[in-house]
Amino acid sequence: MAPSTSGLPPAVRTGVEGRPTGLARSATASVEQRPRASASLLDAVSDLRRDVDATRFPLPLPGVREAEERRVQLLDQLDDHLLPRLRELSAPAVVVVAGSTGAGKSTLVNSIVGREVSTAGVLRPTTRRPVLVHHGADTELLADHPLRDAVDVVVSDEVPRGIALVDAPDLDSLVESNRSTAHRLLEAADLWVFVTTAARYGDALPWQVLDRAALRGTSMAMVLNRVPDDALVTIRTDLMARLRARGLAAVPLFMVKDLGPHEGLLPPAAVAPMRRWLAMVAGPDRARAVITRTQRGAIAALRPWVEELADAVQAQVDAASALGAVVEEALGRTADAAV
Numbered sequence: 001m002a003p004s005t006s007g008l009p010p011a012v013r014t015g016v017e018g019r020p021t022g023l024a025r026s027a028t029a030s031v032e033q034r035p036r037a038s039a040s041l042l043d044a045v046s047d048l049r050r051d052v053d054a055t056r057f058p059l060p061l062p063g064v065r066e067a068e069e070r071r072v073q074l075l076d077q078l079d080d081h082l083l084p085r086l087r088e089l090s091a092p093a094v095v096v097v098a099g100s101t102g103a104g105k106s107t108l109v110n111s112i113v114g115r116e117v118s119t120a121g122v123l124r125p126t127t128r129r130p131v132l133v134h135h136g137a138d139t140e141l142l143a144d145h146p147l148r149d150a151v152d153v154v155v156s157d158e159v160p161r162g163i164a165l166v167d168a169p170d171l172d173s174l175v176e177s178n179r180s181t182a183h184r185l186l187e188a189a190d191l192w193v194f195v196t197t198a199a200r201y202g203d204a205l206p207w208q209v210l211d212r213a214a215l216r217g218t219s220m221a222m223v224l225n226r227v228p229d230d231a232l233v234t235i236r237t238d239l240m241a242r243l244r245a246r247g248l249a250a251v252p253l254f255m256v257k258d259l260g261p262h263e264g265l266l267p268p269a270a271v272a273p274m275r276r277w278l279a280m281v282a283g284p285d286r287a288r289a290v291i292t293r294t295q296r297g298a299i300a301a302l303r304p305w306v307e308e309l310a311d312a313v314q315a316q317v318d319a320a321s322a323l324g325a326v327v328e329e330a331l332g333r334t335a336d337a338a339v
Contacts, residue, residue, distance in 0.1 A: 224253065
């Protein structure tokens, strides 16, 4: 079923199918010719990263744990997304396929690529590393990306030039490291593709993820997997109503029919709409529009995060001052008593 693409920027909504040239077309250009972020913006974000890294919360005040978690999350956002993107605007758009346990993410990625690049199975929880798949012509542009240390990299010319497709661990995995990696990958993404099933799309997790992406202004799409034929219209109607109620009606939606018990790849026809859409998104103007929208949202999201950290730091300063006053008073009483 063809998806709605009205939620993407105008440059993404139209295009010529079969031209997956992507931003990586600039890979053949010299380093000097590649587009760069403004030096002032890059310097400002670099300075912010330095200050966040140096921030500490030594006093065990209420909310310190949450503040430290936010600090780490902010560092992940800066290290894995904003700084790499600002340093290399020509790099492929990072498309992270995420979702809940057993949603069929790996099978979907394998089917899009046309071969098994990510292990799919029924055993849960899995502890395998996430997989990043990209076109061979994009190798140079991804050579220094920090995510390479956290993923297994696979080169496949079935992936359109201009995007890097990432199969993330389960967001609700029983293994904490899996959950942590999945959220780190989402922070690094230029485009989120959230996969859920017809049986579980009403769970809290899909909507928490979609709300989070909307709050950050991240480009996103949704895949509803294993949809029974006799319930397709009903489920689509209900899902679209839920999306509209949250202001997400423009999110591209793909529906994959339930094929019953099977092993291996999905039939090409089942993932053809997704492949066409990814090829369209990978086009040079379209990928840049997706990247720019997510980048702007990520930069805008920095302000409340930084303010939250600043409040936590101020609480530390105030508590330290209060403790200092108590110590001074106690020392003064001791000195008076000794006279």
